[in-house]
Amino acid sequence: MESQAEAPDQQSSAGQVYDLIVIGGGAVGENAADRAVQGGLSVVIVEAELVGGECSYWACMPSKALLRSAQALRAAHGVSGAAQAVTGELDVDAVLSRRDSFTSGWKDEGQVSWLEGAGIELLRGHARITGPRQVSVTSADGGVQTLTARHAVAIASGSAAAIPPVTGLHESHPWTSREATSAQQVPGRLAIIGGGVVAVEMATAYASLGSEVTLLARSGLLGGMEPFAGELVGESLQAQGVSLRLNTSPVSVARTREGVRLETSAGDALHVDEALAATGRTPRTGDLGLESIGLESGSWIPTDDTMRVPGFDWLYALGDVTHRALLTHQGKYQARAAGDVIVARARGAQIDDAPWGAHVATADHAAVPQVTFTDPEVATVGLTAAEAREAGYEIRVVDRELGDVAGAALYADGYSGRARMIVDEQRRVILGMTFLGPDVAELLHAATIAVSAEVPLDRLWHAVPAYPTISEVWLRLLEAYGRPARTGT
Ligand SMILES: Cc1cc2nc3c(=O)[nH]c(=O)nc-3n(C[C@H](O)[C@H](O)[C@H](O)COP(=O)(O)OP(=O)(O)OC[C@H]3O[C@@H](n4cnc5c(N)ncnc54)[C@H](O)[C@@H]3O)c2cc1C
Numbered sequence: 001m002e003s004q005a006e007a008p009d010q011q012s013s014a015g016q017v018y019d020l021i022v023i024g025g026g027a028v029g030e031n032a033a034d035r036a037v038q039g040g041l042s043v044v045i046v047e048a049e050l051v052g053g054e055c056s057y058w059a060c061m062p063s064k065a066l067l068r069s070a071q072a073l074r075a076a077h078g079v080s081g082a083a084q085a086v087t088g089e090l091d092v093d094a095v096l097s098r099r100d101s102f103t104s105g106w107k108d109e110g111q112v113s114w115l116e117g118a119g120i121e122l123l124r125g126h127a128r129i130t131g132p133r134q135v136s137v138t139s140a141d142g143g144v145q146t147l148t149a150r151h152a153v154a155i156a157s158g159s160a161a162a163i164p165p166v167t168g169l170h171e172s173h174p175w176t177s178r179e180a181t182s183a184q185q186v187p188g189r190l191a192i193i194g195g196g197v198v199a200v201e202m203a204t205a206y207a208s209l210g211s212e213v214t215l216l217a218r219s220g221l222l223g224g225m226e227p228f229a230g231e232l233v234g235e236s237l238q239a240q241g242v243s244l245r246l247n248t249s250p251v252s253v254a255r256t257r258e259g260v261r262l263e264t265s266a267g268d269a270l271h272v273d274e275a276l277a278a279t280g281r282t283p284r285t286g287d288l289g290l291e292s293i294g295l296e297s298g299s300w301i302p303t304d305d306t307m308r309v310p311g312f313d314w315l316y317a318l319g320d321v322t323h324r325a326l327l328t329h330q331g332k333y334q335a336r337a338a339g340d341v342i343v344a345r346a347r348g349a350q351i352d353d354a355p356w357g358a359h360v361a362t363a364d365h366a367a368v369p370q371v372t373f374t375d376p377e378v379a380t381v382g383l384t385a386a387e388a389r390e391a392g393y394e395i396r397v398v399d400r401e402l403g404d405v406a407g408a409a410l411y412a413d414g415y416s417g418r419a420r421m422i423v424d425e426q427r428r429v430i431l432g433m434t435f436l437g438p439d440v441a442e443l444l445h446a447a448t449i450a451v452s453a454e455v456p457l458d459r460l461w462h463a464v465p466a467y468p469t470i471s472e473v474w475l476r477l478l479e480a481y482g483r484p485a486r487t488g489t
């Protein structure tokens with residue numbers, strides 16, 4: 001393919017013209033732009049805040065930085081010999097300052113120079129769609145610029161924290177994930193509302209940083225995962241000093257001179273210094289001009305698997321804003337497919353949109369990996385047992401204790417954890433896998449490969465885990481399942 005971009009050109013009525021306009025310069029928008037530029041298109045990213053988006057400054061990176069130091073300390077305490085050598089406490093100021101280094105002090109020069117190097121133009125301002133292929137951009141000084149897309153507009157505007165309609169909660173200016181990940185002081189008492197990933201990760205982080213944490217979850221923890229995940233993470237949070245209030249919600253919240261007061265559905269009141277609403281996400285589509293093209297403002301944007309919005313030949317949506325899988329790596333995967341298909345369509349090249357083809361994000365439906373960085377970690381991919389049954393699969397569930405594996409026993413004294421494999425009995429392939437235990441994150445990619453490639457179990461017997469690693473749990477799972485006979489032999 002020729003890789004010469006048509007240069008952006010100035011047209012009086014259309015404003016600046018680009019092959020592709022990307023709205024939102026988070027990780028997802030950046031990746032889509034990069035693929036399109038590599039394919040020879042001219043691309044502009046419009047970004048209203050910081051290039052790099054939520055993940056870089058208020059989500060993945062700072063949250064994992066807040067968690068990592070205490071995890072390393074616990075790991076050392078878990079191995080006799082090392083434990084005796086580590087006698088000090090976590091240095092909270094050093095943790096916060098290490099976290100600051102990962103956000104570059106909430107400055108985006110590094111990401112902007114990456115865009116420049118990649119040949120992607122950046123326009124700072126708030127983008128709104130004004131009609132087919134038309135985008136207007138309002139800059140901080142109020143100036144408005146008009147852009148026209150020759151081929152496509154890709155919306156990668158992400159999501160923001162959702163604040164539930166609890167009496168007084170909004171008015172009490174609760175912390176959201178943004179404040180929790182960027183705080184310069186650790187609150188003495190922190191209430192966390194929610195039982196999802198943000199809630200359990202931030203409970204783990206702030207408990208380790210010295211806060212007295214109370215977690216209010218309206219049901220259990222980590223709904224949507226295998227039930228043992230929420231149960232075991234809950235037990236561990238309690239062991240870390242978190243006060244866990246399951247099946248409890250705030251019914252009213254007020255900011256007082258002393259801090260925040262939450263009345264709960266259990267009939268009591270909590271007095272804390274800060275309350276964190278970790279109650280899911282809302283799409284950033286409220287002020288995007290969607291109504292100008294017949295779409296609903298404030299809604300998630302549905303797409304086909306090439307990430308194109310149904311009913312349009314020029315409009316794409318990627319990342320959180322689609323609600324397909326609210327994870328950076330999955331959004332970037334969608335962006336690679338979309339960037340490439342936008343190039344292919346612009347050039348009239350053949351489109352490979354069959355399931356698992358080059359231009360589709362099929363894995364969003366079958367093989368989404370996620371690590372919850374609690375202690376123990378939870379690493380999941382594919383379907384849970386409940387989801388597989390719901391989808392009509394005939395399944396077998398295989399569970400093994402991780403602590404029985406030699407590599408795990410060596411890794412930490414008294415290592416405890418669990419693995420669950422969900423097998424499609426018809427095809428004898430793995431539909432889903434969950435690992436729970438200290439440092440299981442790095443076990444996950446092997447499972448993601450097995451699930452996405454639908455590796456038959458009889459072939460997996462030939463994938464020999466090195467001894468003595470925690471990965472030997474794979475062998476234990478296969479042995480527990482029993483060696484299937486190869487089809488046709
Ligand atoms: C606390 C927390 C921790 C997380 N940890 C992880 C993790 O460990 N791993 C993981 O995979 N995922 C994690 N996630 C999820 C991850 O942050 C998101 O999936 C990811 O940031 C989505 O990327 P995005 O590019 O779609 O959106 P965003 O990162 O939100 O980027 C969208 C960008 O668009 C810009 N924008 C929006 N509207 C406009 C407009 N009209 N004009 C111009 N610009 C606009 C925004 O300013 C923003 O920069 C976490 C989320 C949270 C809240």
Ligand SMILES: NC(=O)c1ccc[n+]([C@@H]2O[C@H](COP(=O)([O-])OP(=O)(O)OC[C@H]3O[C@@H](n4cnc5c(N)ncnc54)[C@H](O)[C@@H]3O)[C@@H](O)[C@H]2O)c1
Pocket residue numbers: 164165193194195196197198199201217218219222223249278279280281325326327370371372373
């Ligand atoms: N390590 C990671 O991969 C990671 C870490 C953090 C966040 N994320 C992503 O960010 C997204 C957002 O995380 P999250 O934890 O905010 O959302 P979530 O959807 O995981 O959990 C939301 C929680 O809030 C509760 N909730 C919702 N409305 C409520 C209400 N009105 N009252 C009381 N409780 C209510 C839900 O029951 C649930 O427990 C997730 O979808 C996840 O994909 C990923």
